[in-house]
Amino acid sequence: MKQGRDVNFNLGKGFTATCWWEDTRYGFRHLCVLYKDGRSMATEKACYYNRTWECYEFQSVISRAVEKIKDYLKPSEYKALRYYIDHQREEEEKEKVLGKFSGLAAITKMAAIMAPDQKAANESRRRILEATPGISFPDDWDTLPEEEKTRRLDAVENEMIKK
Numbered sequence: 001m002k003q004g005r006d007v008n009f010n011l012g013k014g015f016t017a018t019c020w021w022e023d024t025r026y027g028f029r030h031l032c033v034l035y036k037d038g039r040s041m042a043t044e045k046a047c048y049y050n051r052t053w054e055c056y057e058f059q060s061v062i063s064r065a066v067e068k069i070k071d072y073l074k075p076s077e078y079k080a081l082r083y084y085i086d087h088q089r090e091e092e093e094k095e096k097v098l099g100k101f102s103g104l105a106a107i108t109k110m111a112a113i114m115a116p117d118q119k120a121a122n123e124s125r126r127r128i129l130e131a132t133p134g135i136s137f138p139d140d141w142d143t144l145p146e147e148e149k150t151r152r153l154d155a156v157e158n159e160m161i162k163k
Contacts, residue, residue, distance in 0.1 A: 007058060011084045013077050015041075017065065019058040032061035034069065042068040056093040059085065104132060105160035108153070122149040129156065 004021040011017060019032045027049040034042040044065040046052075054060055066081045073081070108125045115121035126149075129135050135156075141149070 009058070009062065009084075009089070011062075011081055013080050015077070015081060017058070017062050019061060030058055030061045032058060032065050034062070034065040041072075042066075044068065055090045059089070101160040104128070105157040108157055112153075118146050118150060122146055122153060125153045125157075129153070 003023070007019045009017040009019065014037045016035045016038075017032050018035070019030060021028050021030050024047065027047065029045050029047045030052070032044045033040055034044070042065040044061045046060045046064070052060065063085050066078070066085065070078055108128050111124035111128060112121040115124050126137060126141070130137060144152075
């Protein structure tokens, strides 16, 4: 059975979670042990057939482990844990993604500088962006004037480097 490495989460207020995944006959599962000051408080697992629909890996098992011990927590502890699970960790993941996009924007800007003319610059920038998962171009892209293509590509690059 294949197993993924441990991923540790510092949830704040003395809480940590250690999570990992394992292959199963039908897919895989995420497992989590929730600790308070180094003492195990809860365990949780979630089974999946092909993929999860989480904002970040292990979100579901961490959330369910916290819910198991909700009645034993101070309201401030529970609120802090829910905030981490629902918002802070998601923001950390978004920052990672944004960092990757800002690097891509720098590459497209360099391609534009190195191109001999505006049409070649726009085509280079389009090819780079089109190869990126999640980015697509309208069907009528080729019929747009070069000035409009430049304006739209500039707008995309500017969004990619916003923090």
